[in-house]
Amino acid sequence: MALEINIDGQSVNVELLSKKDNRYQVSIDGKVYDVDLVMVEKGVYSVLYKNKSYNVELVPGREPKTYTIDTLYNSYDVDILDAEAKYLKGRKQDYLEDNLAISSPMPGKVVKILVKIGDKVNAGDTVIIVSAMKMESEYKVKNDRIIKDILVKEGDTIDGNQPLIIIE
Amino acid sequence: MIRKVLVANRGEIAVRVMRTCREMGIISVAVYSDADRTSLHVRYADEAHYIGPSPSNESYLVIDKIIAAAKKSKADAIHPGYGFLSENAAFSERCKKEGIIFIGPSADSISTMGDKISARKTISKAGVPVVPGTKEPLSGEEEAKKVIKKIGLPVMIKASAGGGGKGMRLVKNEKDIVSSYRAARSEAKAAFGNDAVYVEKYIASPHHIEFQILADMHGNTIHLFERECSVQRRHQKVIEETPSPLMTPKVRQEMGKHAVAAAKACGYYGAGTIEFIVDDKLNYYFLEMNTRLQVEHPITERVVGIDLVREQINIANGLKLTYKQKDLSQNGHAIECRIYAEDPDNNFMPSPGVIQHITEPLGFGVRHDGYVYEGFKIPIYYDPLISKLIVWGKTRDEAIARMKRALHSYKITGVKTSIKFLEKIMNCPDFIEGNYNTHFIEKNKSFLEEKDICKGDCKAIAIIAAFIDYHNRIEKAQQNISTGNTSSSWKLSSRKKSMFKI
Numbered sequence: 001m002a003l004e005i006n007i008d009g010q011s012v013n014v015e016l017l018s019k020k021d022n023r024y025q026v027s028i029d030g031k032v033y034d035v036d037l038v039m040v041e042k043g044v045y046s047v048l049y050k051n052k053s054y055n056v057e058l059v060p061g062r063e064p065k066t067y068t069i070d071t072l073y074n075s076y077d078v079d080i081l082d083a084e085a086k087y088l089k090g091r092k093q094d095y096l097e098d099n100l101a102i103s104s105p106m107p108g109k110v111v112k113i114l115v116k117i118g119d120k121v122n123a124g125d126t127v128i129i130v131s132a133m134k135m136e137s138e139y140k141v142k143n144d145r146i147i148k149d150i151l152v153k154e155g156d157t158i159d160g161n162q163p164l165i166i167i168e
Numbered sequence: 169m170i171r172k173v174l175v176a177n178r179g180e181i182a183v184r185v186m187r188t189c190r191e192m193g194i195i196s197v198a199v200y201s202d203a204d205r206t207s208l209h210v211r212y213a214d215e216a217h218y219i220g221p222s223p224s225n226e227s228y229l230v231i232d233k234i235i236a237a238a239k240k241s242k243a244d245a246i247h248p249g250y251g252f253l254s255e256n257a258a259f260s261e262r263c264k265k266e267g268i269i270f271i272g273p274s275a276d277s278i279s280t281m282g283d284k285i286s287a288r289k290t291i292s293k294a295g296v297p298v299v300p301g302t303k304e305p306l307s308g309e310e311e312a313k314k315v316i317k318k319i320g321l322p323v324m325i326k327a328s329a330g331g332g333g334k335g336m337r338l339v340k341n342e343k344d345i346v347s348s349y350r351a352a353r354s355e356a357k358a359a360f361g362n363d364a365v366y367v368e369k370y371i372a373s374p375h376h377i378e379f380q381i382l383a384d385m386h387g388n389t390i391h392l393f394e395r396e397c398s399v400q401r402r403h404q405k406v407i408e409e410t411p412s413p414l415m416t417p418k419v420r421q422e423m424g425k426h427a428v429a430a431a432k433a434c435g436y437y438g439a440g441t442i443e444f445i446v447d448d449k450l451n452y453y454f455l456e457m458n459t460r461l462q463v464e465h466p467i468t469e470r471v472v473g474i475d476l477v478r479e480q481i482n483i484a485n486g487l488k489l490t491y492k493q494k495d496l497s498q499n500g501h502a503i504e505c506r507i508y509a510e511d512p513d514n515n516f517m518p519s520p521g522v523i524q525h526i527t528e529p530l531g532f533g534v535r536h537d538g539y540v541y542e543g544f545k546i547p548i549y550y551d552p553l554i555s556k557l558i559v560w561g562k563t564r565d566e567a568i569a570r571m572k573r574a575l576h577s578y579k580i581t582g583v584k585t586s587i588k589f590l591e592k593i594m595n596c597p598d599f600i601e602g603n604y605n606t607h608f609i610e611k612n613k614s615f616l617e618e619k620d621i622c623k624g625d626c627k628a629i630a631i632i633a634a635f636i637d638y639h640n641r642i643e644k645a646q647q648n649i650s651t652g653n654t655s656s657s658w659k660l661s662s663r664k665k666s667m668f669k670i
Contacts, residue, residue: 069630073620133518133552
């Protein structure tokens with residue numbers, strides 16, 4: 001099996017060369033790695049490479065086939081780019097070109113919406129305030145925009161990265 | 169004697185209080201909001217009472233609901249923890265009226281110490297040093313010169329009506345007094361429509377050092393030494409340690425005496441904390457008093473060997489303190505790190521969510537006060553504190569090494585945490601040398617924010633893990649499909665027949 005994988009924005013080609021029990025031979029852009037890899041707990045892999053012991057944690061991302069991967073000090077965002085993922089990604093980009101959504105990176109509660117549909121806002125204006133864990137964050141527009149749609153109301157509980165306000 | 173305690177709090181502190189209750193054979197009662205049904209304090213308690221919707225002003229902060237839960241559960245005492253209603257004089261008063269013991273100080277002590285101006289007055293009367301300055305506006309340039317000479321430079325001239333840094337002038341040299349005074353006045357006038365200004369001693373490199381005190385209802389007050397709390401971010405404590413690397417035995421003894429005097433000045437009973445602001449030369453001034461248990465109380469417990477919650481309960485029972493000042497000493501060194509659900513790579517943005525996986529550090533000299541477990545969803549409504557990691561060592565160096573080891577094995581996934589940031593602090597030369605004040609994080613910003621570059625093959629290992637995980641999942645999915653095909657309806661019917669035979 002060979003796949004394209006995107007790690008922190010960089011694309012690499014990964015291929016499985018052989019597998020025996022938990023011993024894998026994998027090539028990344030042509031470089032061959034012999035690793036002993038076992039899932040020891042849900043989402044946690046113990047990896048032995050050149051007799052060095054690594055603990056790697058895989059946290060599924062918000063989108064399917066994406067992961068956040070934590071090694072001891074580093075955290076990586078990884079996308080598996082199989083055929084389906086590539087297709088969906090292409091479609092999503094088309095959608096995003098037409099619509100820009102304001103969202104919060106963390107879950108929380110909508111405290112205040114400062115705009116109405118149809119409002120013209122200037123660069124730097126705050127459009128929505130979200131509170132999480134006793135801290136309020138203001139979300140601003142980066143350019144002059146028109147409010148196209150408001151998808152939430154004040155008091156709503158929201159997820160991270162959920163589109164809240166569509167601007168144009 | 170208290171036999172049943174309602175803990176009017178949530179999170180790690182509720183669990184911590186209940187642990188001592190259990191040791192003392194006291195029944196514990198939890199209260200919980202919608203968001204906290206599965207919270208550990210509810211599971212740990214002997215009883216739990218629902219008190220309403222998730223926002224704390226509709227549950228944990230509603231005095232009537234807490235009192236109703238206490239009555240219903242027939243609890244004879246309420247422990248308020250920290251935050252929420254712990255420093256609410258009306259709540260202490262209400263408990264008294266309802267015949268429920270409030271495990272904390274009297275309403276009087278809370279209100280005297282809760283107001284900064286009345287606290288300052290009470291404290292100065294008791295001979296405890298306060299930050300030198302005038303609280304009254306300066307009458308003119310001549311008075312300004314006179315007063316500033318008396319206080320000693322540097323000073324800060326501040327607008328009486330002010331806030332937010334407007335109308336403030338730092339004066340370092342005598343020749344700048346008059347011009348700074350004028351500038352502060354005109355700025356204050358422009359900003360607040362009021363040109364009254366006063367002057368206060370400026371402490372250039374402030375340390376935040378606090379003293380733990382315990383007082384019974386019979387006039388006995390003792391202190392349990394200091395805690396150094398200068399590692400702060402946005403006025404929020406991040407790391408605390410005891411003893412303070414700055415302290416000398418002489419100053420400690422003096423400050424301890426003043427802490428006891430401060431508590432006595434407001435007729436205090438219970439556990440409390442006197443906060444001081446201290447400069448590099450160990451001049452110290454009263455800052456405020458916290459009339460409750462502090463978040464960082466475990467480091468004192470560890471070094472002095474006294475369970476502060478047990479003492480609080482004994483005091484509330486009207487018992488005399490069993491310790492005298494001369495019985496107490498500091499044994500070794502303790503450090504606490506606060507683990508917050510926040511993203512250090514993204515301006516410490518709060519990071520609520522579901523705990524996917526947690527491995528807590530164990531081993532000699534490590535204490536872990538927390539409340540989350542795998543699958544628990546950290547609510548968006550409350551403080552982002554996940555847990556506190558407390559380590560002890562014979563020496564400060566040993567304690568730092570132990571904290572590094574504990575942080576290294578502390579793994580939480582699903583939410584972002586401050587663990588990495590805390591590890592950075594433990595490796596920061598200024599911290600290791602004990603050479604820091606409240607500007608520590610700002611001063612060491614570049615060191616603390618620098619990303620560790622993995623020297624080995626971390627990136628390749630991450631790619632391989634993701635690739636194999638995906639590969640194995642696909643393989644498993646295909647196997648499921650193929651096994652699905654083999655169970656034909658012929659086989660199924662024959663299986664059914666054999667079932668009938670049985």
